Amino acid sequence: QVYLVESGGGLVQTGGxxxxxxxxxxxxxxxxxxxxxxxxxxxEREFVAAISWSGDSTEYLDSVKARFTIxxxxxxxxxxxxxxxxxxxxxxxxxxAAANRPSITTFGWTYAxxxxxxxxxxxx
Numbered sequence: 001q002v003y004l005v006e007s008g009g010g011l012v013q014t015g016g017x018x019x020x021x022x023x024x025x026x027x028x029x030x031x032x033x034x035x036x037x038x039x040x041x042x043x044e045r046e047f048v049a050a051i052s053w054s055g056d057s058t059e060y061l062d063s064v065k066a067r068f069t070i071x072x073x074x075x076x077x078x079x080x081x082x083x084x085x086x087x088x089x090x091x092x093x094x095x096x097a098a099a100n101r102p103s104i105t106t107f108g109w110t111y112a113x114x115x116x117x118x119x120x121x122x123x124x
């Protein structure tokens with residue numbers, strides 16, 4: 001069973017932009033906080049951004065603040081991560097996740113559903 005499907009990754013030059021999308025499959029997550037995590041080769045998975053079920057609250061990793069924006073569509077079904085001013089250190093597999101709670105959490109273990117990931121590569 002696949003619950004979250006990410007798309008939008010790719011190869012981009014330093015300073016470029018990408019928009020990631022996360023769509024539900026098989027069920028909806030309208031009452032769930034959603035988040036993006038990433039994992040670079042040889043590194044642990046890290047929190048990137050989260051949004052509450054209502055979309056009114058967001059939180060970001062310090063290094064992506066002012067460059068990344070997380071938002072949900074009006075139906076609160078699809079979650080996006082708009083990434084600008086990309087840097088080589090942003091290179092990673094990006095994962096979408098849904099929590100079993102409406103409020104924001106930055107801890108991976110609090111997210112019950114995960115996508116398969118989408119590769120983002122930023123060249124110098």
